Amino acid sequence: MKKTINILLILALGVAVFGATPGFAQPEKVIRIGFPGGSGRPLSAGGWGYVQAKNLFEEEFKKDGWTIEYNYIKTAGPGVNEGLANNSLDFGSHGDLPVLSARAGGLKIKALAAVRGGTSHLLVPTNSNIRTIKDLKGKRVGVNVGTWTHALLIKVLKDNGLTMKDIKVINTSGTAFETALTTGDIDAGFGSLSLIRSGRAREIWTTVGRHVRYQNTNTFVVREEFLKKHPDIVKRLLKVYVKGLYLASLNKNETLKFNTRTGTALADLVTDNGGQSIKYLTSPKLDGQVTQQYKDSLVLFKDNGLIRKTFDPEKDLYERKYLDEVLKELKLENHWPNYDINGNPIKK
Amino acid sequence: MERLGTLEVKNLSKKFRSRNDELTVLNDINLTVQPGEFISIIGSSGCGKTTFLRLVVGLEKGYEGEILLDGQRLNGPSLKRGVVFQDHRLLPWLSIEKNVGMGLKDAKSDESRKAIQEHLELVGLKGFEKHYPHQLSGGMSQRAAIARALVNRPGILLLDEPLGALDALTRMYMHQELERIWKQEKITMIMITHDVDEAIVLSDKIVVMSSRPGTIKKIIPVPLARPRDRASYDFVKIKEEVLEEFQLHTEHPFTYTI
Amino acid sequence: MKIQLLKNKLTGLIIPLVLYVAWDLLSRYELVPSTLMPPPKVLFETWWVMQSSGELLLNMKMSLLRVGAGFLVGASSGFLLGTAMGLWKPVEQYLNPVFNFFRQVPVVAWIPFLLLWLGIDEWFKIVFISCGAFIPMTLKTYDGIKNVPASYLEVVRVFEYGWFRLLRTVIVPSALPSIFTGLRLSLSEAWMLVIGAELVAAGEGIGNVMVIARRLFQTDVVLVGVIVIAITGFAMDRLLGLLETRFLGWHRTQNAQ
Structure with missing residues (x-):
């Protein structure tokens, strides 16, 4: 009898502890959007940067008492996934590997729109004798595991007949990566142009000027539960977002200038994205370019053990209903063309 | 092998010094133990009987006076003296x-x-x-x-309340055993005890000590034939003699029972 | 006697069993999202996949090798220092304050410094683990030797023992239970720190598998890692426990009375 009481007591304690776990509660009237952070100021690039700088969401929702929270997650895309998983974020905008690995891992999210044009540069210390990708064999490569550059490294190695097993992966990111690269603790890794401009690194490969499949294609995702609960909010948010993208697409130079607010020099922005049309860079459409690339990525990720089981993104990820409605209402159905796998507009 | 074991203690004093205090534990102890003798030392707690034994064993250093075993001054512990602790x-x-x-x-x-x-x-x-x-x-x-x-x-066996932790029946049995071993080995034994009966059953001489500072109050011989009968008149008489020492010289009678 | 013993052991299984059932029910009815707490069935499947692909064994081997190296270096130097401090007054006077000063620093606090000195390769991990294994071993060896009962030392003083015999007959056996405790603490510390080291710096190893799994949103793999770590740690401790019973039977039974 006494024993039973003891067990019940312990169980009650357990329930109390687990029941009190924070992070399960949904705060009232706050829209929480997560971005991969860690570099630059708390502001995003591209169309997102425009929307943020002009406070478009804040203006839209002020009258209903909803507030907007932009969160820049230091642990990048994987961190955004964790935020979505434990209900501390409602929306996210992150890369192909984090989005696809999250969905493969059972995270209930829907992709509302595409966010294109992410670039990166494969860097080595200035005095390094690494010249080509093939030279990376046996070298220590800094990888921000789980982010799109992780996936990019796999693609690039594969092109050169190498796999991740041929290099030594060092899981590192942000300033730790930059320091490790300059001290020579790691031999190479993907980073931004600022390292080259400050003379701390040399580029051996870049996504710039290459096929779009090497670029990062993010998606703007929402937690399914939030979507079910507030479909109207999601739609209004998306509508404002698309309106912002439209405005951003009208003047490329101004948009790039806006994007210098992230802390990136205008020259670097021009180097990275100057060669691409502003329409391509701002298009929210989940078109062939996105779906085909994601399909290929899923195969690549499965082959490399980045995801353990695959899924059908058409069924489990994309939610085009809201974007289609918004485009129609804004009469922007034909503002952006659909792009094919090569990033070329499909002529009707 | 012949076993010697004449223990001579002359004018033995022992002081413990703390930072600003000096405590005399033993004062002017004189005792001679002949080979093959069984001696019991009995006294109230704090009379220094254990210190005395430890000095003889050699576990305690620094004393005034002399402790001689077969005429030789003691210097630290030795295999020549066996010891049994409580x-x-x-x-x-x-x-x-x-x-x-x-x-x-x-x-x-x-x-x-x-x-x-x-x-x-x-x-x-x-x-x-x-x-x-x-x-x-x-x-x-x-x-x-x-x-x-x-x-x-060893020539001499020192016993520090060896039966103190045993129950009464085991103790009585051990008295017989100890006596048998003593006889068989023909060894000198010095035993500390607080049990008057035990002392009378086993000893040739009982050394009664008084406390603060520890001194020898009286040495009472036990000239009874062995094995000894605890109920005999002579036994009881000696017991009274021993007990009297305590009643006369302690403020609270029977405080010797620990 | 035997039944009682069995009963005692089974009592320890009640809570895990209850937790298991609770976990299964919570995840089965989706009361906790499977992304936060995958159901047991999924874990078994994931475990099996990792096991049969050899991924688990390979990484466990790396981690265990590191633990082995770090434990060997750390525990043996801890044993030497503990013994030296316990036996020789000058060593104690010179080194004990220094040792006590440094042991106040949690081992993880050394990470930035160690990384700076040793980089992120194997050296860092092994030195880090040995630092952790060193401390409990030193403490417990020192304790064990310092706490040899004075009463036993008195006994052998009468027997005029030399240094070696004193050490062999009294000091080492008396300190052995404490030394064994040191070994067990040291090993479990080494095992915890190898995971810590692998979380910080990459390379193969079970900790690293978990870091990568976390980044790739494979909660099931992370949890499999947790369970494998727990089981391995438990098994290693039991193994040392068995050795202890084997060599220190007198101690166990004596304490049981």
Whole structure:
């Protein structure tokens, strides 16, 4: 009898502890959007940067008492996934590997729109004798595991007949990566142009000027539960977002200038994205370019053990209903063309 | 092998010094113990009887006066003096056999084996060679401790309340055993006790000590034939004589019982 | 006696069993999202996949090798220092304050410094683990030797023992239970720190598998890692426990009384 009481007591304690776990509660009237952070100021690039700088969401929702929270997650895309998983974020905008690995891992999210044009540069210390990708064999490569550059490294190695097993992966990111690269603790890794401009690194490969499949294609995702609960909010948010993208697409130079607010020099922005049309860079459409690339990525990720089981993104990820409605209402159905796998507009 | 063991204690004093205090524990002790004698030292707690014993064993250093064993001044502990403590102090990780052999220079030699065997027999622990201390009762452990103290044939055996922790019946049995061993080994024994009956049953002489500072109050001979009858008139008379010492010289009668 | 013993052991299984059932029910009815707490069935499947692909064994081997190296270096130097401090007064006077000063620093606090000195390769991990294994071993060896009962020392003083015999007959056996405790603490510390080291710096190893799994949103793999770590740690401790019973039977039974 006494024993039973003891067990019940312990169980009650357990329930109390687990029941009190924070992070399960949904705060009232706050829209929480997560971005991969860690570099630059708390502001995003591209169309997102425009929307943020002009406070478009804040203006839209002020009258209903909803507030907007932009969160820049230091642990990048994987961190955004964790935020979505434990209900501390409602929306996210992150890369192909984090989005696809999250969905493969059972995270209930829907992709509302595409966010294109992410670039990166494969860097080595200035005095390094690494010249080509093939030279990376046996070298220590800094990888921000789980982010799109992780996936990019796999693609690039594969092109050169190498796999991740041929290099030594060092899981590192942000300033730790930059320091490790300059001290020579790691031999190479993907980073931004600022390292080259400050003379701390040399580029051996870049996504710039290459096929779009090497670029990062993010998606703007929402937690399914939030979507079910507030479909109207999601739609209004998306509508404002698309309106912002439209405005951003009208003047490329101004948009790039806006994007210098992230802390990136205008020259670097021009180097990275100057060669691409502003329409391509701002298009929210989940078109062939996105779906085909994601399909290929899923195969690549499965082959490399980045995801353990695959899924059908058409069924489990994309939610085009809201974007289609918004485009129609804004009469922007034909503002952006659909792009094919090569990033070329499909002529009707 | 002939065993000597004349212990002479002359004008022995012992002081303990603390930072700014000096405590005289023993004052002017004079005692001679003849070979083969059984002496009991009895006294209330704090009379310095244990200090006295530790001085004789050599575990306590720094004293005034002289302690001579067969005419030689004592200098530290020695195999010539066996000691049995109140707690048996058998090493728990050694078998009884090995515990008993602890005092031997080379416990593996045939001679040593024989000595161990003999002494286990002497104390009645034959058959328990491979046992460990935790498998023995209190009385058996104390007998093993006695065998250990005797195995290298010391001239004198010092016993510090060896039966103090035992129950009354085991104790009486151990009195017989101790007497038998003493007779058989023809060894000098000095025993500290607070049990008057025990002292009378076993001793040739009883040394009564008084406290603060510890001095010898009286030495009472026990000229009774062995084995002694606790109910006999002479026994009771000696007991009264011993007890009287305490009643006369202590403020609170019977405080000698610890 | 035997039944009682069995009963005692089974009592320890009640809570895990209850937790298991609770976990199964919570995840089966989606009361906790499977992304936060995958159901047991999924874990078994994931475990099996990792096991049969050899991924688990390979990484466990790396981690265990590191633990082995770090434990060996750390525990043996801890044993030497503990013994030296316990036996020789001058060593104690010179080194004990220094040791006590440094042991106040949690081992993880050394990470930035160690990374700076040793980089992120194997050296860092092994030195880090040995630092952790060193401390409990030193403490417990020192304790064990310092706490040899004075009563036993008195006994052997009468027997005029030399240094070596004193050490062999009294000091080492008396300190052994404490030394064994040191070994067990040291090993479990080494095992915790190898995971810590692998979380910080990459390379193969079970900790690293978990870091990568976390980044790739493979909660099931992370949890499999947790369970494998727990089981391995438990098994290693039991193994040392068995050795202890084997060599220190007297101590166990004595304490049981």
